[in-house]
Amino acid sequence: MFNIKKLISVSILLLAVNVQSQNWTPETSIQLKQISDLNFSDKGDKIAFVVREALIEGEQSEYLSQVWVTNSDGSDLVQFTYDKKSSNRPRFSPNGKYLAFISQRTDKPQLWIMNIAGGGPWQFTHEKEGVGAFHWSPNGQTIAFLMKDPLTDEEEKDKKEKRDVILVDQNFKLSHIYTKKFNSKSDTTKATRLTNGAYDITGFDWSPDGKKIVFSHRPEPTFNSGFGSGDISIVNLSNKKVKTLVDWEGVDTSPSFSPDGKLIAFVSNGGKREEIGLSDIFVIKSNGGKPKKLAETPNRGRAGIINWSSDSQHLYVSDLDRTQSQIYKIGVQGKTINALLDYEGIVSSPAISNDETKIIFVKQTVDKPSEVFSGLLKGLKTKKITNFNSDLDLPTITKTELIKWKSKDGLEIEGLLSYPANYNKRKKYPLALIIHGGPAGVFTQSFTGNPGIYTIQYFTDNGYAVLRPNPRGSTGYGKDFRYANFKDWGFGDYEDIMSGVDKVIDMGVADPKRLAVMGWSYGGYMTSFVVTRTDRFKAASMGAGLPNLISMTTTTDIPDYLVAHMGGEFWDDYETYEKHSAMYRIKNVVTPTQILHGENDLRVPFTQGQEFYVALKRRGVQTEMAVYPRTPHGPREPKLLMDVSPRILNWLDKYIERSTDRK
Numbered sequence: 001m002f003n004i005k006k007l008i009s010v011s012i013l014l015l016a017v018n019v020q021s022q023n024w025t026p027e028t029s030i031q032l033k034q035i036s037d038l039n040f041s042d043k044g045d046k047i048a049f050v051v052r053e054a055l056i057e058g059e060q061s062e063y064l065s066q067v068w069v070t071n072s073d074g075s076d077l078v079q080f081t082y083d084k085k086s087s088n089r090p091r092f093s094p095n096g097k098y099l100a101f102i103s104q105r106t107d108k109p110q111l112w113i114m115n116i117a118g119g120g121p122w123q124f125t126h127e128k129e130g131v132g133a134f135h136w137s138p139n140g141q142t143i144a145f146l147m148k149d150p151l152t153d154e155e156e157k158d159k160k161e162k163r164d165v166i167l168v169d170q171n172f173k174l175s176h177i178y179t180k181k182f183n184s185k186s187d188t189t190k191a192t193r194l195t196n197g198a199y200d201i202t203g204f205d206w207s208p209d210g211k212k213i214v215f216s217h218r219p220e221p222t223f224n225s226g227f228g229s230g231d232i233s234i235v236n237l238s239n240k241k242v243k244t245l246v247d248w249e250g251v252d253t254s255p256s257f258s259p260d261g262k263l264i265a266f267v268s269n270g271g272k273r274e275e276i277g278l279s280d281i282f283v284i285k286s287n288g289g290k291p292k293k294l295a296e297t298p299n300r301g302r303a304g305i306i307n308w309s310s311d312s313q314h315l316y317v318s319d320l321d322r323t324q325s326q327i328y329k330i331g332v333q334g335k336t337i338n339a340l341l342d343y344e345g346i347v348s349s350p351a352i353s354n355d356e357t358k359i360i361f362v363k364q365t366v367d368k369p370s371e372v373f374s375g376l377l378k379g380l381k382t383k384k385i386t387n388f389n390s391d392l393d394l395p396t397i398t399k400t401e402l403i404k405w406k407s408k409d410g411l412e413i414e415g416l417l418s419y420p421a422n423y424n425k426r427k428k429y430p431l432a433l434i435i436h437g438g439p440a441g442v443f444t445q446s447f448t449g450n451p452g453i454y455t456i457q458y459f460t461d462n463g464y465a466v467l468r469p470n471p472r473g474s475t476g477y478g479k480d481f482r483y484a485n486f487k488d489w490g491f492g493d494y495e496d497i498m499s500g501v502d503k504v505i506d507m508g509v510a511d512p513k514r515l516a517v518m519g520w521s522y523g524g525y526m527t528s529f530v531v532t533r534t535d536r537f538k539a540a541s542m543g544a545g546l547p548n549l550i551s552m553t554t555t556t557d558i559p560d561y562l563v564a565h566m567g568g569e570f571w572d573d574y575e576t577y578e579k580h581s582a583m584y585r586i587k588n589v590v591t592p593t594q595i596l597h598g599e600n601d602l603r604v605p606f607t608q609g610q611e612f613y614v615a616l617k618r619r620g621v622q623t624e625m626a627v628y629p630r631t632p633h634g635p636r637e638p639k640l641l642m643d644v645s646p647r648i649l650n651w652l653d654k655y656i657e658r659s660t661d662r663k
Contacts, residue, residue, distance in 0.1 A: 022395055023395055023461050024395050024449065024455070024457035024458050024460075024461040025458060025461075026451065026455055026458060026641075026642035026643075026645055026646060027642065028394065028395065028449070028457075029449055029450060029451040029452075029455050029457070029458070030054045030056065030451045030638055030641075030642055031054075031392055032369055032370070032389050032392070032447075032449065032450060032451060033051050033052060033053050033370075033388040033389055034051070034052040034053075034370065035049060035050070035051055035052075035349070035362045035370050035371070035372060035386070035388060036049065036050050036052070036348070036349050036362065037049055037050045037088065037089060037090065037349055038349040038350070038351045038360045038361065038362065038372065039090060039091060039092065039351055040072070040092075040351050040352075040353045040354070040358065040360065041092040041096045042092060042094050042095075042096060042354055043096055043354075044072060044353030044354060044355060044357065044358050045071065045072055045096070046069060046070070046071060046072060046092065046096065046116070047069070047070050047071070047072055047351075047360055047372070047374065048067060048068070048069050048080070048090035048091075048092060048099060049067070049068055049090070049349070049372065050065050050066070050067060050068075050087075050088055050089075050090065051065065051066055051068055051079075051388060052064065052065040052086075053065075054451070054638035055638070056638050056639055056642075061637040061638055061639035061640070062637065062638070063086070063638065064084075064085075064086055065086040065087060065088050066079055066080070066081045066082065066083075066086070066087055067079075067080040067081040067087050067088075067090045067099070067101050068080055069090075069099065069116070070372075070385065070386075072353075072358055072360070072374055073374065073385065074372075074374060074383075074385025074386070077385070077386065080099065080114065081101065081103070081114075081121070083103065083105050084105075085103055085104045085105040086103065086104065087101045087102070087103040087105075087112070088101065088102050088103070089101055089102045089133070089134070091134070091135070091136060092116075092136075093136055093140045093182075094136055094137075094138060094139065094140040095140050096116065097115065097116055097117070097184075098113055098114065098115060098116060098140075098184065099113070099114050099116055100112070100113050100124065100134065100136065100143065101114075101121075102131065102134070103121075104130075106123070108127070108128070108129065108130030109130040109131060109132075110123055110124070110125045110126065110127065110130060110131060111123075111124040111125040111131050111134055111143065111145060112124060113182075113184075115184075124143070124180070124182075125145070125180065125191065127147055127178075127191065128150050129147055129148050129149075129150045129173075130147070131145045131146065131147050131178075132145065132146035132147065132148070132175060133145065133146050133203065133204075134146070135204065135205065135206055136182075136206075137179075137206055137210045138206055138207075138208055138209070138210045139210055140182065141181065141182055142179050142180065142181055142182060142210070143179070143180055143182055144177055144178065144179045144194070144204065144206065144213060145177070145178055145179075145180070145191075146175045146176070146177060146178075146201055146204070147175065147176065147178050147191075148173045148174065148175050148221075149173045149174050149175075149176070150173075151173075169220075169222075172200070172220050172221055172222075173221070174198070174199065174200045174201075174220075174221060175200050175201045175202070175221065176193060176194070176195045176196065176197075176201055177193075177194040177195045177201060177204060177213060177215060177235070178191040178192060178193050178194060179191065179192050179194055179237070180192070194213065194235055194237065194240060195215070195235055195240070195242065197217075197242065198219070199217040199218065199219055199231075200217060200218050200219070200220060200221040200225075201215050201216070201217045202215075202216045202217060202218060202226075202230065202253060203215065203216045203253060203254055203255065204216070204255070205255055205256050205257050205264075206257065207257050207261050207286070208257060208259060208260070208261045209261060210237075211236065211237055211238065212234055212235065212236055212237065212286075213234070213235050213237065214232065214233070214234045214245070214255040214256075214257060214264050214286070215232070215233060215234070215235065215255065216230055216231070216232055216252060216253040216254065216255055216266070217230065217231055217232075217233060218230045218231075218251075222557065223557050223558055223603075224557055224558050224559060224560050224561075226251065227251070227275040227558065227560045227561050227564075228250070228251065228273045228275055228560050229250070229251060229273075230250075230251040230252050230253050231244060231245075231246055231247045231252055232244075232245045232246040232247075232252045232255050232264070232266055232284075233245060234264075234286070243288065245264065245284055245288055246266065246268070246282075246284060246291055248271035248291075249269070249271055249272050249273055250268065250269030250270065250271055250272050250273050250274055251268065251269050251274075252266055252267070252268045252269070252282075253266065253267050253268075254266055254267045254304065254305055256305050256308065257286065257308075258283075258286075258308050258312040258332075259308055259310060259311075259312050259354075260312040261286060262285065262286055262312065263283045263284070263285060263286060263312065263332065264283065264284050264285075264286050265281060265282070265283050265305055265308070265315055266281075266282055266283075266284070266291075266305075267279050267280070267281060267282075267303055267304065267305065268280060268281075268282045268291070270282070270293060271291075273564075275560050275561050275563075275564035276440065276482065276483055276486070276561075276564050276565060277301050277440045277475065277482055278300055278301070278479060279300065279301060279302065279303045280293055280294070280296055280297075280300055280303060281293070281294045281295075281297075281303055281305065281315060281317055281330060282294065283315075283332055294315065294330050294331070294332065294335070294337075295330050295331065295334075295335040295336060295337035296337075297317065297319040297326075297328055297337070298319075298321060298478055299319045299320050299321060299475060299476055299477070299478055300319075300478065300479045301319065301320060301440065301475040301476065301478075301479070301482060302318075302319055302320055302475060303317055303318070303319045304317065304318045304319070305317055306318055306327065306350050306351065306352055307351070307352045307354075309329075309356055310354060310355060310356050312332070313331065313332055313333065314329050314330060314331055314332060315329075315330045315332065316328070316329055316330075316350075316352050317329075317330055318347075318350055320442060320444070320475055320476040321339075321476065322414065322470075322476050322477060323402060323414060323416065323442070323443065323444045323445045323470070323476065324341075324343070324344065324345065324346060324444065324445055325341070325346050325347045325348070325444070326339050326340075326341050327339070327340045327341050327347070327350055328340065340380060341380065342380070343363065344365055344445060345363055345364055345365030345366070345368070345445045345446070346363070346364055346365075346444050346445055346446045347361045347362070347363050348361065348362045348363075348364075348370075349361060349362045352377060353377075356377055357376060357377060357378070358374065358375070358376060358377060359374070359375065359376070359377040359380065359382065360372060360373065360374045361373055361382075363384075364446050364447040364450075365445060365446075365447065366397075366400040366416070366445050366446070366447065366448050367397045367400070367447070367448070368390070368447060369389035369390065369392075369394075369447045369449060369450070370388075370389060370447065371384050371385075371386045371387065371388065371389060371390055372384070372385050372386040373385065394449060395457070395461070396421075397448065397449060397457065398418055398419050398420065398421050398423070398448070398457065398460040398461070399418070399419045399423070400416055400417065400418040400419070400445075400448050400456075401416070401417055401419075402414060402415075402416060402417075402445070403415055403416075403417050403500075403503065403504075403507075405499050405500055405502075405503040406499065407471075407472075407492070407495050407496045407499045408495040408499060409492070409495070411472060411484070411492075411496065413469060413470065413471060413472075413496045413499065413500060414469075414470050414477075415443070415467055415468055415469035415470060415500050416443050416445070416467075416468045417465065417466070417467055417468075417504060417509070418448055418456050418457075418459075418460050418465065418466040418468075419460065419465055419509070420460050420461075420463050420464055420465050420659065421460055421461050421462075421463070423509075425508065427659070428508065428509065428510060428511035428514075429463060429464065429465045429509060429510060429511060429514075429658075429659060430463065430464050430465070430510075430511060430514035430515070430516065430652075430656050430657075430658045430659070431464065431465045431466075431467060431501065431504060431505075431509070431510035431511070431514065431515050431516065432459050432464040432465070432466045432467070432516050432517075432518065432652075433467050433469075433497065433500075433501055433515065433516065433517045433518070433537075434454050434456075434466060434467070434468050434518055434519060434523070435469070435471075435497060435517070435518070435519030435522075435523035435526045435527060436468065436470070436474070436519065436522070436523050437519070437520050437521030437522045437523050437524075438473065438474065438475070438521070438522045439471075439473035439474070439485055439489070439493070439522045439565070440473060440474065440475045440482055441474065441475065441521075441522065441523075442470055442474045442475045442476040442477075443468040443469070443470055443474075444476070448460075451638070451641060451642070452641070453520050453543060453634060453635065453641065453644050453645070454518065454520075454644070454645060454648075455645045456468075458645045458646075458649075459645065459649070462649060462658060463658040463659035464516075464658060465504065465509050465510055467500055467501065467504050467510075469496060469497050469500040471485070471492075471493040471496035471497050472484035472485045472488075472492050472493050472496055473485035473489075473493055485565070486565060486567065487565070487566060487567045487576060487580075488580075489525070489529070489549075489565065489566075489580045490525075490526070490529035490533075490580050490582070491580075493526065494526070494529060494530065494533060497526065497530070498530075498534070501515065501536075512536070513538075514538060514656050514657065514658070515536055515537045515538060516537060516538065516539045516540065516541075516652050516656060517530050517531070517537045517539075517540045517541075518540065518541040518542075518543065518648060519542070519543060519545075520543035520544050520545075520596075520634060521543070521544050521545075521546075521603070521604060521633065521634075522546075523543065523545075524542045524543045524544050524545025524546065524604070524609075525545050525546045525547065525582070527540050527541065527542040527543075527545055527593075528542050528545045528546075528547040528582035528593075528612055529547075529580075529582045529585075531582075531588075531589045531590075531591040531593055532582045532585035532586065532588045532589055533585075533588070535590050535591060537591050538591070538592070538655045538656050539591065539592050539593075539594075539651060539652045539654070539655040539656055540591050540592070540593040540594065541593070541594040541595075541596060541648045541651060541652075542593060542594065542595050542596070542609070542612060543596040543597070543644070544596070544597055544598060544601055544603075544604045544608075544609065544633060544634065545582075545595075545604070545608060545609060545612065546604050546608045547581060547582035547583045547586075547608060547611060547612045548581050548582075548583040548608065548611055549562065549566065549570070549577045549580055549581045550570050550574075550577050550578070550581065551607065551608070551611070552604065552605075552608055553569075553570055553577075555605040555607065555608075556602070556603060556604060556605060557602045557603060558603060566580070582612070583611060583612070583615065586612075586615045586616070586619065587619070589616060589619070589621050590621065591621070592621065592622035592623065592651075592654070592655050593612075593616055593621065593622075593623050594623065594624050594625075594626070594647075594648065594651040595609045595610075595612055595613040595616075595623065595624070595625040595626070596609070596625075596626050596628070596644065596647070596648075597609035597610075597625070597626075597627055597628070598627075598628050598631030598632055598633060598634065598635070599627050599628060599629050599630065599631055600630060600631060600632050601631070601632055601633050602632065602633070603632070603633035604633060606627070609625065610625070613625040622654075622655075624651065626647060628640050628643075
């Protein structure tokens, strides 16, 4: 019998879904899948990669990653792993018959193996502490992996008896290299420890003949040590003897053997501590010698080795190029460098086949979400081979354009301007100024519907124009630009940002009486500084901000990074630290300012947000503070991530009248 009530109910539900799909919300963005870690098989005929999705049903608030495999042309795309726990880091065996990956389907992350032809996975490692990064040996008979030192018997006992006192900066658990024989029919061998020593291994690579492993290491496994120290050594598998290849000042990392085994490429500061950020590509003979610097990328900030050429004469390297990304081909002889990409947007996880005929990468633009692209390296003739996000019924994307302006001192600054929904050039709109972290972060031409702390399409859909400037200190624009805010936080960068606001006002887009400012980490720092320097903003939101550089230096887990920007320790130069700290200008603040912070933030400790909140409250400035539980330096749980933008918009609505135009 025809059920009219059921039909009406279904119609209402469909209408609700349809209405929902017309507007951007954090729930819309969280649907998007993140694609990463693309890898070719040795023959280049297959591709493996990781797809991550958010799980937010009921009590769930987590991300789940699974491995997918396809032919290099995109045919026969299949999900390769299925489990309630994530699987990551897929790597083909040299003969292409097996795929190894890391999964935490047991208590600790372990190495698992699957046959490409089919069948279930089997657990390859059963290590008490779990395993980290791994690589197949060139002949496929051994797998090397990193593993941290286990707790001693005494430490285990103390932990069980609740006597496990933590001694700060003592008794580090270091990562070392282990090897284990691979047998497709049985798993009886135990892992053999290959390295020992008072250092923490961060990465490694097999020699082509499988007799040696080159590795990068640092003196301790702290985040801070990664800014100033790191060396390159090599170990002989037959006798476990270790030889240091590079031990000069600064960070040396990501070693990679050339196919002929004669050279090792690595990323380096170049023999000098460069905590603010500098990375160039060097090569050294595999038996030792003097490192040689290759041609510099224009940015010299985030250079990463993709692959060697098959003849060992070139390296393929990735780096940022202003608001986009680039792949370079750099010669080992001489100083030749050629840019390969001619695409708008951002390319990530690039991989090049061993024979240099094929290339794969994840690509996104401001108006198109991430997908996998594959094709020929020559001429970069690629095509989209996945539709993880393209098939979603997403709302209309508002326009985003790259704009430029001159700062107060004449320095050219770029930024991304996203227009509000149903933009009418005869109207002026409230402006949301969003400042990136870092300071060596950068706003790129990535998809504006992506989930994040600040969901761009959510703000534009709710009537805001959004300006995301790249002030001095940003990466992507070369070393000089990145170092241009040395001992100048809150001043030159402030002028860059405010000049951008004036630019958008002069364009007739922004209403000067309806301005909002926000940012996370360094963006939070700048937000706190902005409201001490001007009352032009009607509302502000400081996320994980650091308003007091003195207390920040003695509580953060990256003091070296901050001290490098300030030019020295605060006890030698109180004046500089106080000059660049918003807390010492707190009497100037009149802007209603919201404070957001993670409960477990070690990068910018929770007390930084608390300092600003308490001071504002005691001064009578309108404020509120929201603390995200279980959260380090930014929300990691999808539901908490989805909370940020609506919480900010609710705060802005108290002080700024916005357009309610809808698509």
